Amino acid sequence: MASGAGFDISEAGTKKNAAVSLVTDRAEVSAIANAGPDALSIGVEEFTAALAGSTARIKTVLGDQNLIAGIGNAYSDEILHTAQLSPFAPANRVDAPALLETIREVLGQAREALFDLPPAKVKAAKKRTFCVHGRAGQTCPVCGSTIAEVSYADKSLQYCPGCQTGGKKLSDRRMDRLLK
Numbered sequence: 001m002a003s004g005a006g007f008d009i010s011e012a013g014t015k016k017n018a019a020v021s022l023v024t025d026r027a028e029v030s031a032i033a034n035a036g037p038d039a040l041s042i043g044v045e046e047f048t049a050a051l052a053g054s055t056a057r058i059k060t061v062l063g064d065q066n067l068i069a070g071i072g073n074a075y076s077d078e079i080l081h082t083a084q085l086s087p088f089a090p091a092n093r094v095d096a097p098a099l100l101e102t103i104r105e106v107l108g109q110a111r112e113a114l115f116d117l118p119p120a121k122v123k124a125a126k127k128r129t130f131c132v133h134g135r136a137g138q139t140c141p142v143c144g145s146t147i148a149e150v151s152y153a154d155k156s157l158q159y160c161p162g163c164q165t166g167g168k169k170l171s172d173r174r175m176d177r178l179l180k
């Protein structure tokens, strides 16, 4: 960059999905040409309509970049924990305006906590703010329950049974398969 400014990009997974493009119109980048409105700027009506039109699990819908852009695996875990919602709740049964408030709150706090940090410190700072993400087996800071986890083929989600599922454990299909 002409200004001498730069940035670091890191990717925790093994899928190598990360990419950087510098364009004037995002339609030029096929991977995000169809991305939905940004999570911090989507209006309540648009968000409500997006949820009302889906019977998919709310965890899946929050991470669907074509519906709402910008929420990844970590922050969807944190948002659902703060909202006290089961990750498996059907999207069309969720109180959309209340969830949108929580999205703004959690992402807004994250932005504040990470603002101006040197890139090398962002990852650790992010982790410190997480209540449930990446914390399976640890104690929920809100209710004291043990954080639980559901694993998929290539990722996992963490949640607090005490805060989010009325104490019930969600079914872990990978574990169920292994136990059969």
Ligand SMILES: [Zn+2]
Residues within 6 Å of the ligand: 140, 141, 142, 143, 144, 145, 160, 161, 162, 163, 164
């Ligand atoms: Zn809890």
